[in-house]
Every structure is written in C-alpha cells, then in structure tokens.
Amino acid sequence: MTEFKDLGLSSGLLKAVSENGYTSPTPIQEKAIPLILSGRDLMGLAQTGTGKTAAFGLPLIDRLLAENEHAQPRGARALILAPTRELVNQIAKNLVSYLKTTPLRVSSVVGGVSINGQIKRLSRGTDILVATPGRLLDLVDRKAVNLGTASYLVLDEADQMLDLGFIHALRRIAGLVRQERQTLLFSATMPKQISELARSYLRNPERVEVSPTGRTADKVTQSVHFMDQKAKTDFVLKQLQSSPDDMSLVFCRTKHGAERLMRKLSQNGVAAGSIHGNKSQNQRDKAIRDLREGRINVLVATDVAARGIDIPGVSHVYNFELPEVAEAYVHRIGRTARAGAAGEAVALCAPEEIALFRQIEKLIGIEIPVASGDVPPMAAAASRSKRGGQNRGGQNRGGSKPAPKKPFRKSSSKNDNDNNNASARQAKRRRPNNRKRAA
Numbered sequence: 001m002t003e004f005k006d007l008g009l010s011s012g013l014l015k016a017v018s019e020n021g022y023t024s025p026t027p028i029q030e031k032a033i034p035l036i037l038s039g040r041d042l043m044g045l046a047q048t049g050t051g052k053t054a055a056f057g058l059p060l061i062d063r064l065l066a067e068n069e070h071a072q073p074r075g076a077r078a079l080i081l082a083p084t085r086e087l088v089n090q091i092a093k094n095l096v097s098y099l100k101t102t103p104l105r106v107s108s109v110v111g112g113v114s115i116n117g118q119i120k121r122l123s124r125g126t127d128i129l130v131a132t133p134g135r136l137l138d139l140v141d142r143k144a145v146n147l148g149t150a151s152y153l154v155l156d157e158a159d160q161m162l163d164l165g166f167i168h169a170l171r172r173i174a175g176l177v178r179q180e181r182q183t184l185l186f187s188a189t190m191p192k193q194i195s196e197l198a199r200s201y202l203r204n205p206e207r208v209e210v211s212p213t214g215r216t217a218d219k220v221t222q223s224v225h226f227m228d229q230k231a232k233t234d235f236v237l238k239q240l241q242s243s244p245d246d247m248s249l250v251f252c253r254t255k256h257g258a259e260r261l262m263r264k265l266s267q268n269g270v271a272a273g274s275i276h277g278n279k280s281q282n283q284r285d286k287a288i289r290d291l292r293e294g295r296i297n298v299l300v301a302t303d304v305a306a307r308g309i310d311i312p313g314v315s316h317v318y319n320f321e322l323p324e325v326a327e328a329y330v331h332r333i334g335r336t337a338r339a340g341a342a343g344e345a346v347a348l349c350a351p352e353e354i355a356l357f358r359q360i361e362k363l364i365g366i367e368i369p370v371a372s373g374d375v376p377p378m379a380a381a382a383s384r385s386k387r388g389g390q391n392r393g394g395q396n397r398g399g400s401k402p403a404p405k406k407p408f409r410k411s412s413s414k415n416d417n418d419n420n421n422a423s424a425r426q427a428k429r430r431r432p433n434n435r436k437r438a439a
Contacts (some may be wrong), residue, residue, distance in 0.1 A: 001078050007033040007065065010062050014326035017058070026051035027210040032340050033059045040204040045196050045335060050210060052186050053094045056080075056154050062098050062154070063182075071105065071125030079177060080130045083161040084304050085110035086288065091156065092130045101312070104128065110266035110339065111135040112281030114335045119144040140176065147176040153201075158187040158194055163325065167193060168222045174201045189327050203352045219342045220333050222366075224357065229350040233264055236318055236348065240270050240298055243294030246315045247291065253321040261320060262300040272298040304330050311335065319347040326359040337360055351376035 022342045025033070035042050036059035047051055049437050060078055080090045092108040099106070107126035107148045109118045111134055122145050126238055129136075129145070153162070153174065161170060162294040172181075183202050198205060227235060232397045240248060249402065251364050252258040255276040262274035273287035273296045290296045292311055299311075303323060314336045323329055329347075336343025354376050361367055364369075 004031050009033065009058055010065065010394075012065070012101060013058055013062055013098065013196055016100065019100075024052070026055070027056045028052055028118070028208065031208045031210065032056065034208050035208070036060065036182070037062060039063075039182055040183045041182060043202060043205045043207045044184070045188070045190055045207070045209040047188050047330060052156065053091050055097075056156075056184050056186065057091070057095050057098055060128070060152055060154070060184075061102070061104060065102060065439075071127050072146070072149050072383045073125050073387070074122055074129070074144060074146050075125045076107075076122075076129035076145065076147065077150060078128045078152035078154070079147060079150045079171065080128065080154040080156060081133055082130065082156045083132065083164050083166065083283060086275075087110060087157060088130050088132055089285070090310060092118070094129070095128060106130065109135050109139060110281060111138075112279075113157065113347065115139070115142075125149075134437070136173065137169055138314045140173075140381065147173065148178060149226045150177045151181050152184075152401065153177050153181055154186070155182045155197075157187050158185050159191060159327070162191070162193050162197075167197075170197065171200075182241065188331065193380060206377040210230060220336060220345050221369040222333070222345045222347070222348040222368045224349050224368045225371050226349050226375055228349075229352070230234070232320055232348045232350070236261075236320055237268055237375060239316075239346070241268070241319070243316075244270075244297065246297065247311075247313045248298045248302065248309060248310075248316040248318060248330075249314055249335050250298060250318040250320050251323070251400060252300060252302055253323065255302055257321065258300045258302050265298060265300070270298055271296040272300060275304065275384075276302040277304055281430075300358065303332070315343055316343045317343065317346070320351045322349060322353045322356040322360065324356065326356070326363040330361045346371075348371075349376075 002025060006029065009017070009024060017260045017385045028044060028050050032042060034053040036056060042056075044052065044055065046055075064077055065078075080091060082091055088108050088110050090107050095106045104127040105125075106119075106128045107121055108130045110132045111124070115135070115138060115298055118139065119142065122129075122139065129150075136145070140147065154168065158170075161167075183205075185194075185198055185202060185205075201435075207340075225235065236250060244305055250260055250261065255278045258274050258276045259278070262272050265272040271289055275284050275287045278288070287296070287299060288311065291299045302322075305339065319332060320328065323332065331344075335343035336345065347357070347360075354386065357368075
C-alpha cells in the first residue's frame with residue numbers, strides 16, 4: 001500500500017501529515033502529489049471530499065519551501081481560487097495546519113467582510129493567497145495586491161466557479177498572474193467550458209481522474225419521497241422532530257426559500273440555522289460554527305454550502321428541493337458519510353421536479369429507491385416547462401420564484417438589483433404607449 005513517504009514529500013511535511021491524522025494518501029493525493037512536485041501542470045477530476053486540498057496543498061507548500069524566497073509587499077507567491085467563502089476558509093484552515101512549523105504565511109480574502117482589514121494584511125505580502133474571484137478583483141482594482149508575483153495558480157472547484165458566472169473573472173485573473181507559472185485545475189465535472197479553460201491556461205497538463213462523474217458515496221443510503229410541493233414543509237418538519245439529536249442539512253433552491261423554511265422550523269421547536277447568499281460572512285461562519293458545536297442541529301442551505309464544507313457528524317441530507325443541475329445533487333449528499341461514516345440522503349420530489357429527478361438518476365447511474373408516494377408522470381414536468389421553464393445552469397438567486405425570461409443570472413445581489421431596476425425602466429418606457437392605446 002502506498003504511503004505518504006513514497007510520494008516525494010519533505011520530512012517536515014511528512015510530520016505535518018502525521019500530526020493531521022493522515023495515514024495513507026487518497027487516490028487523488030497518490031496520483032497528483034508526485035506530478036505537482038515535478039512541476040507539471042495538472043487537470044484533476046475528483047468529487048468533493050476526496051482530499052483535493054491536501055493533493056495540491058502539500059506539494060505546493062513543499063515547492064515554496066524549497067525556493068526559500070520571501071513574499072514581496074502586496075505580493076503573493078501562490079494563488080488559490082475557490083468559488084465560495086466557505087470553501088476559501090476551509091482551504092486556508094487546512095493549509096495553516098500543514099505549515100505550522102514553517103515560516104510560510106497563508107492569507108484568505110472573501111466578500112462579505114471589511115475590505116480595509118484585508119488590504120492591511122496584504123500590504124506585507126503573503127506566500128499563499130486563497131481567494132474568491134470577486135473580492136480578489138476588488139483588491140486588484142484598489143492596487144492592494146499584485147498578482148504578477150505569483151508563480152503558482154490553483155483553480156479549485158472550477159466547474160462551480162463557471163456555474164456562478166466567474167468565467168470572465170477567471171480569464172482576467174489568469175492574465176494577471178505570471179505567464180511562467182505552474183497551473184493546477186481541479187473540477188468535479190468536465191463541461192465544455194472547463195476543457196476550453198484548461199486548453200487556454202494549462203501547458204501540456206497531466207490529467208488525473210480518480211472517480212467517475214456522478215458517483216455518489218458508497219455509504220450514503222438514498223431514498224425519494226414523491227409529494228406535492230406544499231406538503232414538503234410538514235414532511236421535513238416531522239422527520240426532523242422525530243430525530244432531534246441528529247445533525248442534518250436541508251438544501252433549498254433559493255435564498256428566500258431557505259430562509260423561509262429555516263424560520264418555519266425554528267417556530268416549531270427545531271434548532272435550525274441558515275446559510276445562503278444573502279447572509280454576511282460573519283453570519284455564515286456563525287451558522288456553520290453553531291452546527292459544528294451542537295448549538296443547532298439543522299442547517300438549511302442553498303448550494304453555496306454543497307461543496308467544500310466538511311462538517312463531521314452530518315447524518316442526514318434532505319433535498320427539500322431538487323437542484324437545477326444534476327451534479328449538485330452529488331455534492332449535496334456528499335456532505336454526509338464523511339470520513340468513512342454512514343449517512344442518509346432523502347430527496348423530496350414534487351410532480352414538477354420529475355424531470356430533474358430523472359436527470360439525477362441518469363447521472364449517478366442508479367434508480368433511487370422510492371420510500372413513499374406515487375411516481376408522477378413526466379407530463380407534469382413538460383407542463384411546468386410550458387408555463388415558463390426553469391433557471392438552468394445554477395440556482396435562482398433572486399427569490400423563491402424563477403424568472404422565466406432570464407435564463408442566466410449572475411450571483412451577486414447587486415446584479416439582482418440591476419436586473420430589477422432595468423425591468424422597471426423598461427416598464428416605464430412602455431407606459432406612454434399603453435395610455436395612448438387606451439385613449
């Protein structure tokens with residue numbers, strides 16, 4: 001059996017590996033670490049929870065230590081991009097645990113917190129900068145960070161960054177980093193845009209794939225309950241009340257829907273919190289901390305929490321609403337059965353969601369057992385599509401109802417407001433014509 005000492009890591013990092021409780025490398029670590037140590041660009045396909053952070057973090061730290069250089073003021077020697085604040089914080093936390101005995105510094109920058117504090121911290125430079133694309137470009141525009149000093153670029157969960165509309169930000173950032181660099185791209189899926197991104201910014205990369213797209217954790221027991229949308233709240237409330245000591249995640253499709261469900265659960269005696277795009281960074285951190293430390297037992301979330309959040313002890317994942325993108329189902333239920341434990345994934349499927357459900361089954365390659373209810377005909381989904389369709393390619397972030405005339409919406413609240421203002425201006429321009437016709 002392969003051990004970490006067989007992968008070429010330095011003795012100092014092997015000690016850090018041991019102190020973190022790692023016994024043997026995961027498949028992605030076993031394949032990726034030697035390639036990264038050799039300086040190769042790499043394109044890695046692996047699901048969340050497979051140990052990707054250590055797969056790129058350990059060899060990256062090893063290479064930085066070997067160079068024996070110092071970060072320049074406002075500079076970064078290595079840049080790691082991730083799609084969400086939670087994933088950025090998780091990556092940074094793991095990296096800090098790997099380099100406790102080294103002089104290297106790790107800094108993280110995300111939106112939702114004071115930018116002035118981040119500017120101050122970056123003024124002296126950092127060895128590894130972990131960032132979300134939006135806040136990073138804010139700092140670039142303020143000349144608070146110089147990406148031209150970075151010799152390493154890591155794109156983690158690249159497919160989700162594209163889902164969230166970061167493609168133009170990624171292209172701009174890649175153009176600011178040194179051209180002579182090592183680039184590592186990790187993704188759970190490989191859509192066409194990811195392949196194009198890899199061809200544009202990776203040089204003759206090695207491709208590493210350790211788990212088929214759509215594969216769900218072996219120890220997750222899956223089931224589906226078919227019911228009307230209006231019946232879902234009472235159903236999930238009864239399930240949570242019957243097991244008050246279980247730690248559960250409940251996934252909704254929209255921010256407002258998640259907040260509404262959380263309040264309903266709380267009003268009925270369930271210790272619940274919520275995490276979604278309308279929450280500040282401090283609120284999101286507190287909700288996750290409360291779940292970890294047992295102050296709440298249920299976290300209601302949008303897909304912002306589906307990747308990269310490692311919360312030990314989650315026994316149940318409820319898909320209160322099925323995701324618009326089938327791959328998101330895999331990431332959602334991957335929040336349970338962590339570190340070899342067992343877990344249960346429960347899907348609630350309304351008649352209008354049957355098409356989404358069939359896409360999920362096709363992706364994962366199994367038929368999910370039916371626990372209750374009658375399987376609705378596909379005609380229900382077709383009828384729903386005729387009534388306006390759905391916001392494909394990512395969650396609807398503007399509210400509980402999808403916007404049929406806007407197939408793609410950016411993720412920020414500012415963009416939501418801009419869209420609303422634009423609609424108001426269009427309506428205003430139409431009013432004179434309406435009055436004229438009425439006259």
